[in-house]
Amino acid sequence: MLISNDKTNKVLAIDYREKAPAAAYKDMFLDKNKNVDKSLSRFSHQSAGVPGTVAGLALALEKFGTISLQAALAPAIKLAENGFVITPRFFNGVKSKEKNLKRFPASAKIFFKKDGSPYKVGELFIQKDLANTLKRISKYGAREFYTGQTAKYIVEDMKANNGLITMDDLKSYKASIREPVHGTYRSYDIYSMSPPSSGGAHIVQILNIMENFDIKESGHNSAQTIHIMAESMRRAYADRAEYLGDSDFVKVPLKGITSKAYAKELSKSITNKASVSTEIKAGNAPGYESNETTHFSIADKFGNVVSNTYTINFSYGSGIIVNKAGFLLNNEMDDFSAKPGVENAYGLIGGEANKIEPNKRMLSSMSPTIVKKDGKNFLVTGSPGGSRIITTTLQVISNVIDHNLNIQAAVNAPRMHHQWFPDEIRIEEGFSKDTIKLLEDKGHKVVQKQAMGAIQSIMIKDGKFYGAADPRRSTSSALGY
Ligand code: DON
Numbered sequence: 001m002l003i004s005n006d007k008t009n010k011v012l013a014i015d016y017r018e019k020a021p022a023a024a025y026k027d028m029f030l031d032k033n034k035n036v037d038k039s040l041s042r043f044s045h046q047s048a049g050v051p052g053t054v055a056g057l058a059l060a061l062e063k064f065g066t067i068s069l070q071a072a073l074a075p076a077i078k079l080a081e082n083g084f085v086i087t088p089r090f091f092n093g094v095k096s097k098e099k100n101l102k103r104f105p106a107s108a109k110i111f112f113k114k115d116g117s118p119y120k121v122g123e124l125f126i127q128k129d130l131a132n133t134l135k136r137i138s139k140y141g142a143r144e145f146y147t148g149q150t151a152k153y154i155v156e157d158m159k160a161n162n163g164l165i166t167m168d169d170l171k172s173y174k175a176s177i178r179e180p181v182h183g184t185y186r187s188y189d190i191y192s193m194s195p196p197s198s199g200g201a202h203i204v205q206i207l208n209i210m211e212n213f214d215i216k217e218s219g220h221n222s223a224q225t226i227h228i229m230a231e232s233m234r235r236a237y238a239d240r241a242e243y244l245g246d247s248d249f250v251k252v253p254l255k256g257i258t259s260k261a262y263a264k265e266l267s268k269s270i271t272n273k274a275s276v277s278t279e280i281k282a283g284n285a286p287g288y289e290s291n292e293t294t295h296f297s298i299a300d301k302f303g304n305v306v307s308n309t310y311t312i313n314f315s316y317g318s319g320i321i322v323n324k325a326g327f328l329l330n331n332e333m334d335d336f337s338a339k340p341g342v343e344n345a346y347g348l349i350g351g352e353a354n355k356i357e358p359n360k361r362m363l364s365s366m367s368p369t370i371v372k373k374d375g376k377n378f379l380v381t382g383s384p385g386g387s388r389i390i391t392t393t394l395q396v397i398s399n400v401i402d403h404n405l406n407i408q409a410a411v412n413a414p415r416m417h418h419q420w421f422p423d424e425i426r427i428e429e430g431f432s433k434d435t436i437k438l439l440e441d442k443g444h445k446v447v448q449k450q451a452m453g454a455i456q457s458i459m460i461k462d463g464k465f466y467g468a469a470d471p472r473r474s475t476s477s478a479l480g481y
Pocket of ligand 1: 293311312313314315332335363364365366383384385386387389
């Protein structure tokens, strides 16, 4: 989460990323033949990191909030207790995960009726156990989740299912306030998430590389612009795999990766033709420093803005509801590199910097971002979408800054993505045939895939807020109170 206030001009990041349990170890997801067991890393009690969301949101509320914990939780308690009306998106989501959710009795009990059929569109979805969990947090405070009855439920569930999370892991979990990553793009200030997310580092890096080209002149979503963006992304994702990990554990050369000079160096290797990912290695990012999936964007009349991305990784996370506690466990452990060179669920590869270690935070792509113009909050933005979060967010920034699109047009515009490997430009529907042909002539492989990201943005201009929800997700909306 990023928080900024116009008056103080200070931007802070709250890191509430999950952590590996103390008993986690490097090869925990390898089978006896040393292959990654994807079912174990994605859909088991071991796939869950020590949860951070409750601590993070409570820290934000305590330090910067204006209402009580009880008032903040009341609407959620009501929705859990009395139910919400099931939408087509929710119905389809549960249907698509039916097999996995039914593997776990507590999940089956909540998501399906007694006869095993799913709740239908228009019916109420009621979650009594979750309501009770939220009531306990409301009554005893956020630490209840980490030390009280809820923690006991989590640990019981772990013990019964080969899970690793212990009472000590929960007790010692803390959210922390960090400095966000800062860069500039054509006279705008860009603030975004610092490690353990790779989001901010690579949004700034890709924009820095793009700054060496006349993107405005090349035109929005033209073959030339897509080519430059793809080549910049390819180089950034190669660095991501090599250098990025939890900065409490590994030295991340953040200054080097986000420096203008390094971006200039990288931009010199971009020619008019597509490069080949097998020939692109992580760059020589200078300046190692000493140690050191839902998005919402909010602005208020006091000059505060908040940009927040949070996730349990996949939709429905690991698919495991904690028995009696009524909430789903994340499967963020799959965001670690289970084995060097082997892809995670988003096709991302990594190595040493992002190997599993006890108490370490797994690398993320989450990129809550605040763009400032002349010291004032200008854009509040961010997106879900796994590896596509970084590229989705930076395209909306470029659409506004380079192409002068209004915020809704910037969000709606078809998007592209490159992540080094697989060596291809992914595009959404909506690019012209001749653009694709021109890219193929340069040597790119272009593949059309499903919609990418769901970016939720606010543009602040002349004292007015312009909210833009992403039409790619039917449950997105822009609201003013
Ligand atoms: O932290 C990350 O990068 C991923 N766990 C985010 C997952 C995500 O965005 C899924 N949403 N569509």
